[in-house]
Amino acid sequence: DTEVTQTPKHLVMGMTNKKSLKCEQHMGHRAMYWYKQKAKKPPELMFVYSYEKLSINESVPSRFSPECPNSSLLNLHLHALQPEDSALYLCASSQEESGGARGTQYFGPGTRLLVL
């Protein structure tokens, strides 16, 4: 089973709203990722959590606040977003493997966010 789930599937929010995106996996993976994908562009990495600690922040604006409350759950808290933040937000997870390439990433279906 390589399933990563994301909720909600779609989200519309105003620029003054606070909302959260949720990502969950039950594969025992210990690294989780947030990517952002604008229309007709490739995904771009935002954050990486490894063993529940933030290991990479790709200079993401503070209006995006990640949280990893446990090894199965990853949240992305959104506050005071701009219309240009409208995008598909993808979550991924990976497991350290013994031998071979470590950390093959498995992606969720994404949350499509529209900021009005």
Place this chain on the structure above:
Amino acid sequence: DAKTTQPTSMDCAEGRAANLPCNHSTISGNEYVYWYRQIHSQGPQYIIHGLKNNETNEMASLIITEDRKSSTLILPHATLRDTAVYYCIVRVDGGANFGNEKLTFGTGTRLTIIP
């Protein structure tokens, strides 16, 4: 991570083998070649990866040249459901830095399967 070059788009007839090339001429010895695909509006789907040897799984085959400067993803019997954007990504094995690996997506190849 090394940069990859892929054709912008390709067509393939349904039932034929789809061969998707990728150039990664600056690849380093500890970098793996990964392939993902993204069907419209869905999350990227892992297909296959390799280091030096050719690899095959239930989805595809990966052929890596001996000098490792290029590779080809082969979908042996393409179906309409294989229509997607295919990304070739070169990535360093995180090793002791597990969780610090980054997937840097290029623009990919838009593969269209023709009925």
